[in-house]
Amino acid sequence: MASFPSTNSLMKEVLSFRNDTFYNLVEEQCGTVVVEIMQAQDISSVDCLLDINNIFTFLELDSDELIPLKKKAGILLNDGRFVVKKGIIHKVESFLSTLHHLNRQHSTSSYHNSDNNPDLIIPEQLLQKFPFIRTLVAYSNLLAMSKVDFTFLNIILNNMIQNFITEERGYRYDTIIRQFACSLYILGGRTAYEFVRLNIPALLPSVQTIQSYIGASENHLTEGLFNYDDARDYFNLNQSILGFCAEDSTAIVPKITYDTTSDTFIGFSLPLDDNGVPIINSYSTNSFTRLEQWYSDLSQATSLNACLIQPLSTSIENISPYLIAAYGTDNKFKSSDVVLRWGHIYQQCKAKGIRVIGYATDCDSRYLHAMRISLGFFASFAYDDHPDILSIDLPTNWSWFFMQPEQLYLCLQDPIHICTKLRNRLLSKTATLLLGNQLVNIEPLFYIIQQFSKLDHALVRSDIDPKDRQNFKSCTKISSDNVLNLLEQVPNSIGIIIYLKAMKSIRIAYIEHATDIMDRIFHAWIVVFIFRFWFMWINSTEKRDLDLIFTQSSGLSISDEKKCNIKRKYFITYQSYFSIEINAHSLTYLAVLVSEGKLPFEALHTWLQNSQTCESTFRSARSISSINSAGVNFTVAQFLSRINKLITLQNIKNNASENKLRFPQHHKVSSTLRNTSTSSNITIISKTDIENTVHRAYSYVINLFKPLKIKQFLRNGKTISVQELSNTISRRLEDFWTTENDDRSSKNEDLDTESDDETGNDIDNDLTYDYESDEEITLDDNYDTIHNVNVSTNRGIRLVDNVKEEFAHNYFQVILNGDKKYLHKQAACWLLQKDRGTLSSDRLSRVQVCSPLASTPKPTRRGGRRSNQSSINLQSSINLQSFIINQSSISTNEKNENVHFSLSPIPRSSPLNRSQLPSHSLPFDCPSDDEQHHKQNISTTTRSGKMKKDAVLSHFTLRSDGKYNCNTCHQVYVANNGSATNLRRHLFAKHDITAAVYDSQLAQIKPKPAPKNDTTTTLSKTRTKELDKAIVDCIIDDSLPFTTFMKSGMVNLLKTFDPRYEPPSRFTIASRVGDAYHEYIDQVQSILKRVPAVAFTADIWKSGARKYYISLTAHMFDEEFTVVPLVLSLRQLTERHLAVNIQSFLMFELDEKFQIRPEQRAGITTDCASEMVAATSHGLFGPRHACIAHVWNNVVINGLSLWSPPNVE
Structure with a gap:
């Protein structure tokens, strides 16, 4: 650009230019276009120009009047954006730089001239002793004309100087100084704070003052107290009304401490009330004996549970989650506690004006069961008839969507935990993933590391090391595009490619910020369809065929131990699969709600809807430990202390606009904000777009599986449709979750299941003590x-x-x-x-496979x-x-009440009640997280001191027929479906090994009768069988619970009739009822094979508990032409009452269960419901007939006008 011939001579003149003189100067230096831009903004002087940061911001306005000026100054892009020409920008920036330089020269000159000002008299001796005074005067003059905000610096200097002229005991500190000092103390620690305070006198208050400031700050966290009022204020501050809750736990150092503020003892596991919420201040006493009894009888908290809520807002700013509550726990809770607590949190947040739209947790089995109940996902819905229920209008052809249309809130499993679970399953030494004729293992990844340069794949051996079970970074690396491209060159790697693409799709759908909503739905359903196909293949393939494929693919032989019920080990864990299904359904449900206008678009910010907010809080609490201590872990009391510091710091950050404090920002957070900003464009979505996206994902998965040539996926030479696949999976999952599992429930595993979070363990080395x-x-x-x-x-x-x-x-x-x-x-x-409670300070040792169980108080x-x-x-x-x-006698006997939870589904019409919630039981055919641990590296007992399964099996020898021989007495036992319950009972009953059985089993095992000399008092076996049969018949005829004749009152009644009789256990009754059912099925099948024609009736019925049941009956003539009715099936209908679901049920019963040939089907009779008519009108069951009673009922109703008149406007 043109420069001034003499800067000094023109300085005063140029800085005073305005109007025409100013515009002539601008035209000379920058051109006529810049003059027009300034005239349009009424910039008419140099002073005005220097006060404006950017003159081109004006052109970003959307106005037709600016279009001619935009065309002169820049280029209009097709997407509506506007770009200023680089040459014009350069001229303006150079011109402004020269003007600022002249302005600074003018200010310096004014300062030098001020030395002769009689108003400023500074002794020469003072200037020589304190030369910074001259600099301070120059700084003051520059500060008056600077555009940078020096408010905070001015306050510091003013406060310091005022303190210097007073005695030290009279030092006072401005509120902003206190906030700055508090931030420095929290971020840098006590040592760094003292270092700054000692070397810069009068700048910072004492440490005691800062600690008092933190203690008196707002939003103080108390153990177990849910801060709904403070959460409301936080949401109002961020202008948000939607929230997504997260709950997770972390291992802590078990230790009891006394809190003088609340007069309570902190560190015991807090009990839960009827809402699943911890009871605060439960441990406050003035009795030393009571405290001693607590130490002896009560368990200390080994985990800390945290509940946070994430505000969802249209703002592009990174809103931090809010910690509602935190409390110590021994990790012995039930899924029913979780459901009750979530319902309570929802109601309390609603009362404060916050709409909770969902909950996120890790993949713990109890949380998964709580999600199924909350969503009614192959379970009884817990919130039926709730006034705040959300509802969507689902198209009838969405057979791939299993979730019911009414929901109170949604649930999402943490996607990072899902990815790590899939990685752990891939690296597992106890499970072998099998897909088609492919072994899905890490051998192709080893091949890539050995044969290709690290520049091509960026992998290291630790990425496929099974020790670190929470290494999400390695999940990202092994599923990267570079690795997938290299795997294309490795033979027999189709299975691992499909598996890793599923992991990649999880990251894209739920974790990455910049993904568009339609791409999220696309990748979410890619994962679902991959594992639906896989699940279908595993269940439709015989165990021996899977073993044969394994031996042919690996070249290894199957040991006798692995031949016994390891079919489930060819697939991923059931927690992972159901988490994938739940996440995809919840994401789609949210998208439909947004498309229907029932929720705003920010409800689709899925990268905020996970339990990583809890993990981040735990990491932050560990990161602020003192630099003089190597300890990163904490007790409950220490966590509360540290988190209160973080809350104080967050409050200071929230007021940054008032206190003028600026905080550094991590580069990852900056990148996150940029990605969020670029992805914040609202995409208009519709149900048609969602449906097309799901079908596109299905087609994509079909192409992935084509090279495997799996015949189970074909029908008449074509791949099965999405409807047929979904119907098959729906039936499998329904059977999966409705199968009664007494053996698993007797173990009470709902109490013992641990979280996948950093579970603490006792490690011999690298320990951090209290x-x-x-x-x-x-x-x-x-x-x-x-x-x-x-x-x-x-x-x-x-x-x-x-x-x-x-x-x-x-x-x-x-x-x-x-x-x-x-x-x-x-x-x-x-x-x-x-x-002394201990917990490893190394994160890896807390999540390694070889680690023992969490540290438990001895x-x-x-x-x-x-x-x-x-x-x-x-x-x-x-x-x-x-x-x-030294006081009056105090009773220390605590009242222990055993609360029993019903195993039956929740009645729909009843309010949410603790006694009605089902306790969790693990299904037979689902692998649990315990299979991730190598048998030789885990301890032999559980946390409660009971023998683990491997320790139980060590007392037996596996036979070739799959049965077990006791090594002591050589008695033969069967392990049903891989369960060791029978083996445990044998070790206790025959060999007095108490540690082999769980406490719940002890209550069910009848004590050994005392030996009697008089053998005539024993009831004969014939009479015993007669009474047992009478009891079983009574239970079947009257639909009584299996435990009816085990209750004390009924046992006393039976003893009155015959003191020698012992009623059968519920296990025996369950076995007899099962035998009777299968005998009935065999009889019906035998009858149906001989009958030339069978007519059917089908109906759907709603019980008083608002549960729906579907029934199918058969009708035929005997030789005397007498009608013979038979009940073929009756089961609960949890799916939507669509024609496709009804038809699928009927076809399954006729084709697969009873194998009734098409030529035998004489017709079917149903009511006139539209979905029932559509399901039975295709000739698959013979001609359809309308029930005459229903027809007459409709005629009477129509004739008497017994319907609501239409709304005619």
Whole structure:
């Protein structure tokens, strides 16, 4: 650009240009187009121009009047965007740079001239001693004309100077200074804070002042307390009303501490109330004996459960989630507790104006079961008739969509956990994935690492190392495009390519921010259809055929142990598969709600709808430990302390516009914001678009499976349709979840299942103990109020003779050797602590396959602990039994109530009630997460001290027929469906090994009768069988529960009739009922084979509990032309009442179950419901006939006008 001939000579003149003189200068330097831009904005002087940051922002406005000017200054793109010409930008930037330079020269010149100003008198001696004064004056002049906001810096300088001219005890600090100091203390730690404070006097307040500031801050977190009011304020601050909740847990160091503020003991596992919510302040007592009993009887918290809510807003800013509550738990909860808690959270948030649209967790089995109940996904719906129910209008041809149209909220399993589960299954040593004729294993990945350059694939051996079970980064690397392209060159890698593409689609659908909503739906259903095809193939292939494929593909032989019920190990775990199904259905449901206008578009921000918000909170709490301590883990109390610091810091960040504080931003967060901004364009979606996208995903998966040439996917030479595949899978899943599983439920696995989160483990090396640091919960600091302390005898423990009344609640009154003493409650915790809780400080050791179970408090003895430590130099050794409560007698007997949960589905018409929720039981044919652990590397007992399955099997020898021989007594037992329940019962009943059975089994095993000398009192076997048959017939005829004759009142009644009779157990009854059912089926099949013609009736019935049932009956003539009715099937109908679902049920019963030939089908009679008519009018069951009773009923109703008149406007 043209420059001024003399900057100094033109400085004053140029800075004063305005109007025509100014425009002439601009035209000379930048051109006429820039002049027109400035005139359009009324920029008429140099002063005005210097105050404007960017003159081209004006052209971004959408106005027809600016189009001519835009065409001169730049280029209009086809997508509506506008780009300014680079040459014009360069001229303007150079011109502005020159003007700013001239302005700075003018300011400096003014400063130098001010030395001769009589108003500014600074002694020369003072300037020589403090030369920074001249710089400070220049800074002040520059500050007045600068565009940078120096408000915070001005406040600091002013506050420091004011403190310098006062005594140190009179130092005062501005509110913004306190917030800055608090942020520095939290982010840098105490050491860094003290370093800055000591080297810059009068800048920062003392550490005690900062700690008091944090303690008095708003939104203080209390264990177990749900902060709904603060959550409402947070949502209002971010202008959001939609929220997505997340719940997860992490391992902690078990330790009991005393909180002086609430007068409670923190670290015990909090009990849950009838809403599944922890009961706060459950452990507060003034009785030392009561505390001692708690230590002996109650379990300490080994995990910390956190519940967060993520605001969903149209804002492109990164809104942090809000921590509603956190509490310690022993991880022994049920899925019913989760459902109750979610319902309670929903209602409380609704009362505060927050609409919770969903919940996200990891892939824990109990959370998965809670999601099924909440969604009614192949389960009884828990929220029927709720006033806030969401509803969508599902097209009838969406046979691939299994979720019911009414939902209260949606559920999503954490996609990162799903990816890691799929990776762990691929790396598992106990499972072998098999697809078609392909082995899905890591051998192709090893081949790539060995044969190709790292520049091509970026893989290392640790990426396929099974030790790190939470390595999501390796999931991303092994499913990258480069790896998939290289696998195309590896022989026999079709299976692993399909598997890794499923992992990639999960990342694209749920994790990546920039994915368009239609692409999310596309990739979500790609994963669903991949595993639906796989699931169908596994179930339609015989076990021996799978074994044959395995031996042919691997060249290995199947051991006798693996021949016994390992068909499920050829597929992924059931948690992973159902998580994939639930996620795809929830995403599609949200998309339909948005397309119908019932939810805003921000409800589709799926990258925020996961439990990683909980993981991030745990990482943040670990990251703020002191630099002087290597410990990264925490107790419950330490977590609350650290999280309160984070809450204080977040509150300061939220007020950044007022306090003028600026915080650094991680480059990943910046990238996230950019991606979110680019993906924030709202896409208009419709149901037709969704349907087409799903069918496109189905076609894509069909092409993936074509090279495998699996015959089960073909019908008449063509691949089966999406409708046929979905109907088959729907039936399989319905049977899968409705199969009664007494063996699994008897193990009570709903209580023992652990989360996939960083489960803590006792590792022999690299342990972090409950260290003493500045973050420990300290004792009451008002120790100067204690009188008559004998330091020489009671050094190291707070045991005093007197305390002030206002601090008396912090002490126990005890009698020690006949003297009345006051023992501080925190000191009592130290006294009763018998073991130091440990937890590995290395994240990898907490998630490795070879790690033992989570750290569990070791069994401890009741009574006192003697200590020889010099810090406790008491005159006589302290024994806990010598502490006598100096108060009236206090009952320490706790009332233990055993709450039993019904295994029956939830009645639809009943309100959500704890006693009606089903307890979780794992299905027979589903692999559990325990199969991820290598048999030789896990411990032999569970956390509750019971023998694991491998330890049980070690007492038996597997026979060639799949049965087991006891190594001690050589008795033969059968392990039904791979369950070891019978083997456990045998070890307990015959060999007195109590650790072999679970506590729930002990309650069901009848005690051994005492030997009697009189053998005549024994009931004969014939009479016993007669009575057993009568009981079974009674249960079948009256539809009674299997446990009816095991209840105490019924047993006493039977004993009255015959004291010698022992009624059968529910297992025996279940077996007899099953035998009777199969005998009935065999009889019906035998009859139907001989009958030339069979007529059918079908109907759908709704019970009083609002459950729907579908029935099918057969009718025929005998030799005397007497009508013979038979019930073929009656089952609960949980699917939508669509013609395709009804027809699928009827065809399954006739074709597969009873094998009734088409020529035998004489016709079917149904009511006049439209879906029933459509399902039975195709001739598949013979001609359809309308039920005459239904027809007459309709005639009467129509004739008497017994219907609601139409709304005619």
